[in-house]
Amino acid sequence: MGTKTSTIAMKVPSVDLRAQYADIREEIQAALQEVLESQQFIFGPKVEQFEQEMARYCGTQYGVGVASGTDALLLSLKAVGVGPGDEVITSPFSFFATAGAIHNLGAVPVFVDIQPDTFNLNPELIEAKRTARTKALLPVHLFGQCADMKPVLDIARHHGLPVIEDAAQSIGAEYCLDGLWHKAGSLGDLGCISFFPSKNLGAFGDGGLVVTGRQELDDQVRLLRFHGGRTKYVHERVGYNSRLDALQAAVLSVKLKHLDRWVEARRAHAATYDRLLGASAWDSAVVPPLIRDYAKSVFNQYVIRCHRRDALKEFLEERGISTAVYYPVPLHLQPCFNDLGYKAGDLPVAEKACREVLALPIYPELTEEMQNYVVTQIRDFYRK
Ligand SMILES: Cc1ncc(COP(=O)(O)O)c(C=O)c1O
Structure with missing residues (x-):
């Protein structure tokens, strides 16, 4: 056998973001230039436009830009009222953020084993882990494939539990429910998307978005992403500073x-x-x-x-x-x-x-x- 270097006939990276950028450089630069000329970096038309585009793309009524996929989970969980002592049923086979967001609200992640073939949460095992403290279900659509949502939604409906979809890796993925195809994030009460650069729709840094069909949840996530305030310096509840900024929204609109x-x-x-x-x-x-x-x-x-x-x-x-x-x-x-x-x-x-x-x-x-x-x-x- 030769040396290590002599065995390399070709370089194959895991991802190649430079190749993607080369393909859309002019469009991106024009969009960034527009934001730079406007000097509006927080909220504003670029963010609103992208939120609407995303809601349309995911087949939901509302979309709220936030700072990351992690924050999309955190704000969604908080929006449905998850707090100290509550339990949230989720998958043990996911990126850490899924469980970290639950823990950071003082709640307890309750892990249900996965299906061996899809790597997604096994819905047949949910009931055995459900208790009086269960406050929400958080299935993850791993690697780009939706979890088996029909049984998850049935359990949720039966017990009046909200469903938050971790669609961080699965923007645009589809699931067939009762003969109709639905986009990831539009099946449950809230869907959480990540724009981490290596995701299928990647920002030039961190970014995330919550999609929902429920007006009151859209309202809550909007409140929570800006310190719980609707009007300047009046805070209805304690929230966070978690926004998708205009530069990222401009990049993402082009990429979408x-x-x-x-x-x-x-x-x-x-x-x-x-x-x-x-x-x-x-x-x-x-x-x-x-x-x-x-x-x-x-x-x-x-x-x-x-x-x-x-x-x-x-x-x-x-x-x-x-x-x-x-x-x-x-x-x-x-x-x-x-x-x-x-x-x-x-x-x-x-x-x-x-x-x-x-x-x-x-x-x-x-x-x-x-x-x-x-x-x-x-x-x-x-x-x-
Ligand atoms: C399944 C899953 N959930 C949550 C996240 C968190 O997203 P972010 O890195 O944008 O905070 C990620 C991604 O990185 C993820 O893959």
């Missing part, structure tokens, strides 16, 4: 016009990976992601399950291929949640996923040549 095209490219790349991986005899060493019939994924990530994951990751890295592990530690076993009393083995499906998942490079500008290279290298690894 391209989002469907980018999602189509992601879907095509996912189909290519499916085909290339499906053509190999892996003996279950590699399992491609499964998209259920009720879902149209937007493939924010393309996540395989694989044997000897860490060794494969290192092998690919040495060959110029960047991959990522989302997530190596489940939320119920995070050190900061020790006092919740979970132990290893409590949520075995999520724990197993943490040992096996690997996100392959996926972004609109990825080429088929790169994908061929990735899958050839994976094949080489298992041949050894």
Whole structure:
């Protein structure tokens, strides 16, 4: 075998934001210039326009820009009245913000194990974890695929619980409910979206948005994002400073016009990976992601399950291929949640996923040549 550098035939990053920017540079610069000339950075027409565009895109009545996806969750939870001592049922297999937002309101995240094939919360396990203190349900639409929302919504309706969707990774994803397709974020009471740069719709920094069809929740989130004040210096409740600024809104408005095209490219790349991986005899060493019939994924990530994951990751890295592990530690076993009393083995499906998942490079500008290279290298690894 040659040296590490000589094994790199091609560089394949996890994402390539520079390629995206190169494609839309002029449009972005014109939009930014407009904001700079106006010198209106907080609230104002750019933000309002983008909020309306997002509401339309997600199929909801209202959209409220906030500072991040994390804050979208925090403000949504607070808007439905989650507070100290309450319990919120959610997934243990998600980015930390999902549980962190619950904890930061003094409430308790109650983790329900996931489905092995979709990595999303298993709705069949919710009832067993519901108590008199349960205040809300917080399903996560992971990697671009909606959680199975019908049973979640049925449970919520039955017990009068609000549903907050963590759609941070899944803007534009769809779920088929009673024969009709609905966009992620529009199924529950509130939907939370992140514009972290690596998301399918990424800002030039942090940003987030809450979508809702309920006027009173829109009103509450609007209050909460600006210190609970409707009129200057009069505060109805204690809120936060959490706003999407005009520069980010301008960037996002431009990018939103391209989002469907980018999602189509992601879907095509996912189909290519499916085909290339499906053509190999892996003996279950590699399992491609499964998209259920009720879902149209937007493939924010393309996540395989694989044997000897860490060794494969290192092998690919040495060959110029960047991959990522989302997530190596489940939320119920995070050190900061020790006092919740979970132990290893409590949520075995999520724990197993943490040992096996690997996100392959996926972004609109990825080429088929790169994908061929990735899958050839994976094949080489298992041949050894
Ligand atoms: C599932 C999930 N929830 C919440 C967040 C938080 O979003 P942000 O990074 O914009 O605060 C993220 C993203 O980073 C996420 O992936």
